[in-house]
Amino acid sequence: MKKKSEKQKDLDNLKTELAKVSTVILTTFQGITVENDTKLRREVQKAGGKYQVVKNTLAERAGTGTPAEGVLKNLKGTNSIAYTHTDPVALAKALTKIAKDVPAFQFKSGVVEGRVISIAEIQQLATMPSKEELISKIMFLLNAPAQRIATALNALPRNLAVTVNEAIKANKFSS
Numbered sequence: 489m490k491k492k493s494e495k496q497k498d499l500d501n502l503k504t505e506l507a508k509v510s511t512v513i514l515t516t517f518q519g520i521t522v523e524n525d526t527k528l529r530r531e532v533q534k535a536g537g538k539y540q541v542v543k544n545t546l547a548e549r550a551g552t553g554t555p556a557e558g559v560l561k562n563l564k565g566t567n568s569i570a571y572t573h574t575d576p577v578a579l580a581k582a583l584t585k586i587a588k589d590v591p592a593f594q595f596k597s598g599v600v601e602g603r604v605i606s607i608a609e610i611q612q613l614a615t616m617p618s619k620e621e622l623i624s625k626i627m628f629l630l631n632a633p634a635q636r637i638a639t640a641l642n643a644l645p646r647n648l649a650v651t652v653n654e655a656i657k658a659n660k661f662s663s
Contacts, residue, residue: 495546502550505538511576512556512599513583513610517541518566519592528586528593535582537572558604559597567596575619576600584614 490498506512517525532539542550544563551560556571572579587593595607605613617625655661 499546499550502540502542502546503552503554506550506554506556506571509555509571509573510601511537511573511579512559512569512571513579514559514563514596514598515568515570515583516566516594516596517568517592520590524586524590524593528583528590531582531586532570532579535572535578536574537570537579537582539568539570541566541568555602556599559599577613577616577618580610580614580616581618584611 520528529539544567547560547563547567547569551557556569560569570579570583583593583595587595595610597607598605598610600609600613
């Protein structure tokens with residue numbers, strides 16, 4: 489059994505983590521095998537997040553005054569949380585992938601950018617393009633007009649040279 493000082497340290501650590509996050513997804517893990525739990529933790533870590541099984545009272549106390557407060561109140565049953573301060577889409581994708589393979593792993597609720605979201609919204613979030621994909625698309629869209637301008641500017645001297653050359657051939661510059 490943990491000492492009171494260890495419990496306080498766990499509370500402080502979780503509160504510090506939750507204060508920094510933009511996304512928290514509350515899940516249930518009852519019935520998950522050790523193998524699937526390990527797989528889940530690896531997927532969440534790859535997505536830039538953290539996954540933790542939490543006691544209900546610890547989660548509620550740690551969540552007080554943080555963006556996760558709305559989700560971590562009045563918890564019942566066995567709960568776990570996955571959270572990230574980077575890309576909510578990557579976390580939702582990782583969790584959704586596991587949820588498809590492991591029926592015991594289920595979503596309860598979540599918070600994204602301070603807004604409580606439902607199970608359906610978590611699944612919608614998982615279908616969105618990742619932050620990197622969105623940045624790539626925006627860069628392409630920003631770059632496309634610049635490429636067209638560069639092509640047009642490069643064509644000016646060439647077109648001028650062709651026009652002058654044709655004019656010389658047609659003796660348009662006779663003295």
